Amino acid sequence: MQAAVYEALGQTADVDLLFHATVTALDLPAPTAAHALGPAHATITTTSASTSAAGAGSPGEPKTVRARLVVGADGGASAVRRLAGLGTWGWGYGQDAVVCTVRLADDSNNGPATAWQRYLTHPAGPVALLPLWGGYASVVWSCPTPDAQV
Ligand SMILES: Cc1cc2nc3c(=O)[nH]c(=O)nc-3n(C[C@H](O)[C@H](O)[C@H](O)COP(=O)(O)OP(=O)(O)OC[C@H]3O[C@@H](n4cnc5c(N)ncnc54)[C@H](O)[C@@H]3O)c2cc1C
Numbered sequence: 175m176q177a178a179v180y181e182a183l184g185q186t187a188d189v190d191l192l193f194h195a196t197v198t199a200l201d202l203p204a205p206t207a208a209h210a211l212g213p214a215h216a217t218i219t220t221t222s223a224s225t226s227a228a229g230a231g232s233p234g235e236p237k238t239v240r241a242r243l244v245v246g247a248d249g250g251a252s253a254v255r256r257l258a259g260l261g262t263w264g265w266g267y268g269q270d271a272v273v274c275t276v277r278l279a280d281d282s283n284n285g286p287a288t289a290w291q292r293y294l295t296h297p298a299g300p301v302a303l304l305p306l307w308g309g310y311a312s313v314v315w316s317c318p319t320p321d322a323q324v
Contacts, residue, residue, distance in 0.1 A: 194222040198236065200244065200257035213240045268297075270322035272315040275306065 183189045199217035219236045246254030255262070291302040301315040 192218060192220075192237070192239075195220045195237075197248070197253050197257065200254060202244075202258060213242050214244050215240055216244060268319055269316050270319045272313075272317060272322050274313050275310055276313055277310050 180191070183191060195218045197216055198219045201215040201217075203212040203214065216239045217236050218239055219234060221234075244254060244258075246252045246258065246260075248254055287305065289302060289304045291300055293300045297318050298321070299316065302313070304312040304314065306312055
């Protein structure tokens with residue numbers, strides 16, 4: 175999916191791509207009326223040599239981007255969410271995941287072609303074997319917290 179998105183964006187002249195960069199500051203306009211917000215200013219700091227149609231920044235060099243829409247798609251510990259001051263709520267399920275990477279005995283060296291997942295009888299499971307590359311796979315076993323700590 176990532177490769178397809180990059181390819182599509184690469185064919186669009188007015189999109190600048192900035193890699194190896196992280197959002198370090200976000201200046202949002204005061205919310206007077208939701209439909210009348212001005213542009214946000216995001217400060218993005220490069221973490222290594224980056225590529226952009228607008229010119230690459232040096233490592234560690236901050237770059238300010240102005241945008242009318244900022245999408246925070248940066249995961250569970252979203253910096254965009256934190257910098258925007260957005261709160262979250264959640265609850266525990268009494269489970270943790272035991273995660274590790276294993277090398278498969280299969281000497282084809284290609285790893286499993288598809289993911290394998292088994293739903294065990296409550297409260298255990300599910301346990302999954304997810305293909306990586308080069309004969310490696312990721313094990314993810316969701317189990318009751320006390321079992322995960324053993
Ligand atoms: C061990 C484990 C097992 C899981 N198993 C399943 C499952 O079986 N089925 C299922 O549906 N879901 C599963 N999930 C949940 C699933 O992985 C997440 O819900 C999903 O990946 C969230 O997608 P996302 O795009 O919101 O965030 P992510 O996939 O976390 O992507 C966020 C991206 O933002 C980047 N980023 C973070 N901070 C910054 C920053 N400051 N600046 C720039 N970039 C940044 C990160 O590098 C990352 O590339 C599992 C999660 C874990 C941890």
